[in-house]
Amino acid sequence: xxxxxxxxxxxxxxAERTAELERAQQQLRESEExxxxxxxxxxxIPWTADGQGRILAVGKRWRDWTGAAPHQATGTxxxxxxxxxxxDGLLQAWTQAVWTGRRFERxxxxxxADGSYRWCHARAAKRADDGGDEVVWYGTLEDVQERxxxxxxxxxxxxxxxxxxxxxxxxxxxxAIAHDLNQPLTAIAQYVRGCxxxxxxxxxxxxxxxxxxxxxxxxxxxxxxxxxxxxxxFVTRGTVETRRENLAELVEEACRFAMADPGANxxxxxxxxxxxxxxxxxxxxxxxxxxxxxxxxxxAMQGRRRRDIVIQTGCGRPGYCEVSVTDxxxxxxxxxxxxxxxxxxxxxxxxxxxxxxxSRTIVEAHGGTIWIDSRDGEGATIRFTLPVAAPADGQAPxxxx
Ligand SMILES: Nc1ncnc2c1ncn2[C@@H]1O[C@H](COP(=O)(O)OP(=O)(O)O)[C@@H](O)[C@H]1O
Ligand SMILES: [Mg+2]
Numbered sequence: 556x557x558x559x560x561x562x563x564x565x566x567x568x569x570a571e572r573t574a575e576l577e578r579a580q581q582q583l584r585e586s587e588e589x590x591x592x593x594x595x596x597x598x599x600i601p602w603t604a605d606g607q608g609r610i611l612a613v614g615k616r617w618r619d620w621t622g623a624a625p626h627q628a629t630g631t632x633x634x635x636x637x638x639x640x641x642x643d644g645l646l647q648a649w650t651q652a653v654w655t656g657r658r659f660e661r662x663x664x665x666x667x668a669d670g671s672y673r674w675c676h677a678r679a680a681k682r683a684d685d686g687g688d689e690v691v692w693y694g695t696l697e698d699v700q701e702r703x704x705x706x707x708x709x710x711x712x713x714x715x716x717x718x719x720x721x722x723x724x725x726x727x728x729x730x731a732i733a734h735d736l737n738q739p740l741t742a743i744a745q746y747v748r749g750c751x752x753x754x755x756x757x758x759x760x761x762x763x764x765x766x767x768x769x770x771x772x773x774x775x776x777x778x779x780x781x782x783x784x785x786x787x788x789f790v791t792r793g794t795v796e797t798r799r800e801n802l803a804e805l806v807e808e809a810c811r812f813a814m815a816d817p818g819a820n821x822x823x824x825x826x827x828x829x830x831x832x833x834x835x836x837x838x839x840x841x842x843x844x845x846x847x848x849x850x851x852x853x854x855a856m857q858g859r860r861r862r863d864i865v866i867q868t869g870c871g872r873p874g875y876c877e878v879s880v881t882d883x884x885x886x887x888x889x890x891x892x893x894x895x896x897x898x899x900x901x902x903x904x905x906x907x908x909x910x911x912x913x914s915r916t917i918v919e920a921h922g923g924t925i926w927i928d929s930r931d932g933e934g935a936t937i938r939f940t941l942p943v944a945a946p947a948d949g950q951a952p953x954x955x956x
Pocket of ligand 1 (some may be wrong): 847851852884886895900902903905906907910912935
């Protein structure tokens with residue numbers, strides 16, 4: 556009797572354990588299903604490798620991407636699809652990871668089925684309890700080409716901006732030097748001519764040599780003045796290549812640039828843009844003006860509690876669009892407003908004093924004007940205008956025949 560009861564209890568227990576096991580298996584299946592779905596939906600391609608770093612399996616999308624044959628999807632076949640310039644570094648990094656067991660992370664270019672290369676980001680981690688020839692590395696591969704292209708575009712634009720900045724800074728310095736040299740040069744020329752006149756009434760030994768020397772000095776001051784004049788002409792008559800540009804887009808672009816600067820952290824920039832403004836502008840040069848104004852605003856607000864910039868665009872006087880850049884800095888004292896556009900005028904310890912002078916040269920070369928609209932202690936507003944572009948060819952009303 557006792558045995559029967561024991562058997563029943565044991566059977567009940569077995570049934571219960573079996574049910575438990577089935578529930579656990581069901582949960583495992585669901586969890587596997589979930590992970591499989593997640594992996595398939597994500598942009599990551601999963602892969603695994605053994606303790607020697609040989610690929611055991613890789614997601615199906617690897618073969619779709621590269622057009623790899625089945626044997627190229629495992630072992631070391633993937634190495635055939637690495638850009639030659641990336642191959643050495645990548646192999647070295649992977650070998651080192653396999654050797655040390657440290658996490659692996661690297662970006663490299665994969666050759667696609669169409670022969671073109673795309674950047675990918677590979678990551679892998681080693682499983683803690685590896686055994687024999689089993690899977691020990693779990694990795695992913697991600698297509699990061701778009702991010703690379705965006706970064707590349709940003710770097711190129713930044714280099715372009717820096718180039719224009721350097722050129723304009725040189726131009727502004729040249730103007731300043733030319734301006735300052737002109738006065739002493741004029742004085743020298745006048746003294747030399749005065750001496751030549753005095754010498755006409757003098758007789759005696761050495762007179763000829765003296766006359767020759769003065770003549771030479773005269774010729775050279777003329778030459779120096781000519782050089783100065785040409786430099787000033789070159790800088791002030793710098794050519795602008797204007798095209799129809801949407802002003803709002805230009806402002807947005809410049810803003811993205813200037814605000815990417817670490818110094819602009821914590822500065823709020825609000826835009827009030829009229830999307831209809833189409834101006835005649837040299838895109839790079841006007842972007843330079845906007846970046847100069849935004850950087851000045853950021854510099855002026857350093858250390859302030861409220862650091863806001865407002866940029867607005869709209870109609871100006873007839874035939875012109877107007878841009879304003881307003882900040883919450885200390886503003887510009889009325890006494891300084893006349894000087895801040897002068898080349899090399901700066902009140903900042905690390906300033907160059909060329910930003911505003913370049914900006915004025917550029918705006919005026921476009922046929923616009925730039926001015927300050929600012930009350931001392933209340934933040935500064937700088938405004939400038941640009942000529943409105945005539946309607947594009949297709950939109951122009953036909954002339955009456
Ligand atoms: N937004 C502004 N607020 C206050 N002062 C300004 C502002 N913008 C320009 N300034 C003044 O004009 C000077 C000249 O500016 P700039 O030509 O850009 O040269 P830099 O920025 O190198 O000093 C600055 O040193 C500063 O005194
Ligand atoms: Mg400046």
